[in-house]
Amino acid sequence: MTSGLADNVRKYRRTAGFSQEGLAEASDLSLSTVRKVEQGGDARVETLHALARALGVTTSALFVTEAPRSVVGPQDDANRQHLAELRRALMPPIGLLPHVAELTEASELDATKQRVRDARALYEQDRYSSVAKMLPGLLRSSEAAVAALEGEDQQHAVKARSQVLLMTGQFLTQVRQYDMGYYALAEAIKLAKESDQTHTAATGVVGMCWLLLRQDRFDECEALATQTAAEIEPRLSSATTQHLAIWGELWLRVAASARRNNRPDEAKHARRMAASAAEAMGREDMSFPDHWGGFGPATAKMKAIEDALLDGDARGVIRQAGEEELSAKGLRMLGGVTANNWNRHRLDVARAHVLAGAHQDAVDELTSIKSRAAGWLTHQPMAAHIVTDLLATRKRTLTQEMREMAAHLGVTG
Structure with a gap:
């Protein structure tokens, strides 16, 4: 039985005048991969991107709406159980009567802000279980504070709750609980907009776009990030560092979605805009919670x-990754980068090594990432x-390091 995806690939291939062999050559994929897709087999998004580029269509054009496959098994049960308390705090049941928050004590605003910083520090340290345990209490106490306070104090409480929701949305996106993450981010953006916290709302949009990217919703991500970037466009000569950073990150989201959707011209423009913001800043910015x-x-x-990497230029990735600005000295001069961004970049380098046939170099990169962020690595497909x-x-026997890495990631031969 074929699928809608298979039908789309076959339709566009015939429209373009390709045989299966011709499409395989044009997309730099194996003939067996093309045949597998057209027979209804699963395909990675990077495979679909390569096919779309060869066919001259957007990647999104190949997607179809079909019934999802059943998700069953111990891992699904465990995820529901582990996140039950967080789900109750974030998404309480709604009936005909107004929602009444669970009775809990409203914490002091300064204490709430400090606990958000603590949760962020744990998140950056890859301590996801600790973050999951902190968030339900933060969600309840920040909701209680908004309900209990009035006037200017309530406005500060709303800002604090927005930050709690942003932290919750970021965490849930990282651990791939997308529906809950979407809800948290949507609530954060809504609260921030209602209280005229434009930059906080825009920060929420950056997070929302990350979630959309992870769901392969390229068209929506590009449109949302472009629209928001236009709304907050800064004057480069006088804008604050935080304003430039948020604006630059929005353009990174535009570029990432457009590039994956086979819209290279739009992606290049977005990269130029992001580079303009970065140049105006001169250094890296990680001034949480402002950004x-x-x-x-x-x-x-x-x-x-x-x-x-998306173009399959493995040697280009390896060459650019070794340039001076990404060296240890260059990073120190620029102020360093976040752990997540650095580790994600080194995953690209590891992928490039595999494409170049340098297997041990790839494993060395993965091992280095594991030493810094073992838990983070398991959440990276x-x-x-x-x-x-x-x-x-x-073709040769696997090394001990390779076997250990496969076991850590749950990959079987």
């Missing part, structure tokens, strides 16, 4: 290297794809 991500010249450079491809293409 939740990390952005600056080094981050813009790392994200631009992704384009070479690209890491599992890298090891899967390595196992499929390596």
Whole structure:
């Protein structure tokens, strides 16, 4: 039985005048991969991107609406159980009567802000279980504070709750609980807009765009990020560093979605805009909670290297990753980058090594990432794809490091 995806690929292939062999050559994929897709097999998004580029259509044009496959098993049960308390605090049941918050004590605003900082520090340290345990209490106490306070104090409480919701949305997106993450981010953006916190709302949009990217919703991500960037466009000569950083991150989201959607001209324009913001800043900015991500010249450079990987230019990725501004000395001069951005960049380098046939170099990169962020690595599908491809293409016996990495990522031969 074929699928709608298979039908779309076949339709566009015939429209373009390709045989299966011709499409395989034009997309730089194996004939077996093209046949597998047209027979209804699963395909990674990077495979669909390569097919779309060869066919001259957007990647989104290949997507279809079909019934999802059943999700069953111990891991699904465990996720529901582990996040039950967080779900109750974030998404309480709604009936005909007004929602009444659970009885809890409203914490002092300064205490709430400090606890958000603590949660962020735990998140950056890869301590996801600790973050999950902190968030329900933060959500309840911040909701109680908004309900209990009035006037200017209530406005400060709303801002604090927006930050709690942003932290919750970011965490849930990281651990791939997208529906809950969407709800948290949407509530954060709504609260921030209602209280005229434009930059906080825009920060929420950056997070929302990250979630959309992870769901392969490229068209929506590009449109949302472009629209928001236009709304908050700064005067480069006088804008604050935080304003420039948020604006630059929005353009990174535009570039990432457009590039994955086979819209290279739009992606290039977005990269130029992000580079303009980074140049105006001069250094990296990680001034949480004013700016939740990390952005600056080094981050813009790392994200631009992704384009070479999407084009299959493995040697280009490796060459650019070794340039001076991304060296240890260069990063120190620019103020450093966030752990998540750096680790994601090094995953790109590991992927490039696999494509270039340098298996040990790829494993060395993964091992280095594991030493810094073992838990983070298990939440990255690209890491599992890298090891899967390595196992499929390596002709010699696996090293002990390779076996250990496969076990850590749950990849079987």
